[in-house]
Amino acid sequence: MSEDGPDLIVAGAGGGLVAALRAAELGLDVLVVEASAHFKRGNNTAMSTAMIPGAGSRWQREAGIEDSPQQFLDDVMRKTKGSADHRLASALAEVSATLVEWLANHVRLPLSLVTDFSYPGHSQLRCHTVEGRHGSGMLEHLARAVADEPRIDMLTPARLTDVSVDSDGVVDGVTITMPDGSVDVVPTRAVLLATNGYGANAAMVAEHVPEIAAARYHGSEHSAGDALTIGRRLGAESAYLDAYQGHAALSKQATTLVGWATVMHGGIVLDTSGRRFGDETTGYSEYAAILAARPGSEGWVVIDRSIYDKCMSFKDFQQTVDSGAAVWADDMDGLATATGLPPAAVVEELTAVQRYASGEDSDPFGRSSFGHTLTGPYAAIKIVPALFHTQGGLVVDENARVLRTDGSAITGLFASGGAAMGISGHGAAGYLAGNGLLPALGLAYLAASSLRTKEL
Ligand SMILES: Cc1cc2nc3c(=O)[nH]c(=O)nc-3n(C[C@H](O)[C@H](O)[C@H](O)COP(=O)(O)OP(=O)(O)OC[C@H]3O[C@@H](n4cnc5c(N)ncnc54)[C@H](O)[C@@H]3O)c2cc1C
Numbered sequence: 001m002s003e004d005g006p007d008l009i010v011a012g013a014g015g016g017l018v019a020a021l022r023a024a025e026l027g028l029d030v031l032v033v034e035a036s037a038h039f040k041r042g043n044n045t046a047m048s049t050a051m052i053p054g055a056g057s058r059w060q061r062e063a064g065i066e067d068s069p070q071q072f073l074d075d076v077m078r079k080t081k082g083s084a085d086h087r088l089a090s091a092l093a094e095v096s097a098t099l100v101e102w103l104a105n106h107v108r109l110p111l112s113l114v115t116d117f118s119y120p121g122h123s124q125l126r127c128h129t130v131e132g133r134h135g136s137g138m139l140e141h142l143a144r145a146v147a148d149e150p151r152i153d154m155l156t157p158a159r160l161t162d163v164s165v166d167s168d169g170v171v172d173g174v175t176i177t178m179p180d181g182s183v184d185v186v187p188t189r190a191v192l193l194a195t196n197g198y199g200a201n202a203a204m205v206a207e208h209v210p211e212i213a214a215a216r217y218h219g220s221e222h223s224a225g226d227a228l229t230i231g232r233r234l235g236a237e238s239a240y241l242d243a244y245q246g247h248a249a250l251s252k253q254a255t256t257l258v259g260w261a262t263v264m265h266g267g268i269v270l271d272t273s274g275r276r277f278g279d280e281t282t283g284y285s286e287y288a289a290i291l292a293a294r295p296g297s298e299g300w301v302v303i304d305r306s307i308y309d310k311c312m313s314f315k316d317f318q319q320t321v322d323s324g325a326a327v328w329a330d331d332m333d334g335l336a337t338a339t340g341l342p343p344a345a346v347v348e349e350l351t352a353v354q355r356y357a358s359g360e361d362s363d364p365f366g367r368s369s370f371g372h373t374l375t376g377p378y379a380a381i382k383i384v385p386a387l388f389h390t391q392g393g394l395v396v397d398e399n400a401r402v403l404r405t406d407g408s409a410i411t412g413l414f415a416s417g418g419a420a421m422g423i424s425g426h427g428a429a430g431y432l433a434g435n436g437l438l439p440a441l442g443l444a445y446l447a448a449s450s451l452r453t454k455e456l
Helices: 016-025 058-062 069-079 086-105 135-147 202-208 226-233 284-292 305-311 315-322 332-339 343-358 437-454
Strands: 008-011 030-033 127-129 152-155 159-165 171-177 183-187 191-193 244-251 268-271 299-304 326-329 378-390 401-403 409-415
Touching: 008 016, 008 437, 016 030, 016 086, 016 135, 016 152, 016 437, 058 086, 069 086, 086 437, 135 152, 159 191, 159 226, 159 409, 171 409, 191 226, 191 437, 202 378, 226 409, 244 284, 268 284, 268 343, 284 378, 299 305, 326 332, 332 343, 332 378, 409 437
Parallel strands: 008 030, 008 191, 030 152, 191 409
Antiparallel strands: 159 171, 171 183, 244 378, 268 299, 299 378, 326 378, 401 409
């Protein structure tokens, strides 16, 4: 590393590791500063289901799926009712296939296309994932690649607490605070803020996303909003601060993810009165606040043996059922007894759902896809709504450059993932599966790719 410091400093070893690896591939020296010694287990990338969208990927072509960045962009704009930032959504849709192929080719991440079910809002099968469908395996792999790369140094635990600029407003260094309170100032010309959003900052959550503030937070404890604080000190603009990814199916007992594959394969959600209360397939993110507003703010996911077997491809689901969170019953009355829900309501709802699934009747909530007809034996898992991460943050352009309130770029400053504004519009309903990791890995990739020519 030269006297001028590393070519790039990355704050945050989640999706930010992609920037480090991409920059090293381009011949640059990188320092990664990570606040948590346990990041490989505790950050959001590690906690995720590892679903990464790639529109037009080679796996899709091999499976005969015709997809394109434009089609993905159309899905994003439809799901967000036109409110997502078009320029950013377009850049991420465009880079998505390149990203998954680069992860497989350059980082040797063993990715495959998910073809056994479709997530709400995606018009094509385009989510790519790793064995076990869990982010811990993916992050472990990225961290190993970083450790093997001589151009990358890693400093952990250490917190990036400030970024400085010269008299022209160009980035010239960072402040790093060690756990003992000592401070280091390191020169650099480029900084990526990949420190995630503000989900762990209760005051900010209550201010920006009050509808989900009472729900359980199921994300990294280090998502304290540091990027917003640092960026704003430098005059950066922020946007979409009311956007978040919720999830309606966190196991109450195990505090692990039950997952929405349960629903997409044909499961239903009942509230504590034993009643369905909406079209579950609209999306797990928006269903979190809907469930939070039901009596007791909890409910049950009901599935059958066939759905159970299909969901075992998810490590999270395996952990949930291994913990004993699922109750089983041979028939509808037995399910009411096992869950403690009112028997008449349970029998009525399950019988009605069988009629909707077989096409005899239509669902008053408008759900059109039931996967298959639910038949006993049944399993039910008690669920609570959760906040996974926030989606608003620093305004960035298509190269992840942080922009000031007047629209000009702060030269040398980049943001990705939860630190940057996302592509999910406002609120929770615009979130499409994969659109947490895509801005995390994709903006990191774009930032590093642009460095070689633009910032150095
Ligand atoms: C259970 C769950 C499942 C999910 N599944 C999916 C999915 O399948 N697909 C999808 O697209 N999204 C998913 N998401 C969302 C996705 O995980 C996040 O959007 C994404 O991982 C955010 O990446 P990031 O790099 O911004 O943050 P993180 O991965 O959280 O990384 C940020 C890192 O920065 C560190 N840090 C914080 N502050 C500082 C600082 N000041 N200095 C240095 N380091 C700092 C933190 O310790 C952390 O390691 C899921 C989320 C959860 C919780």
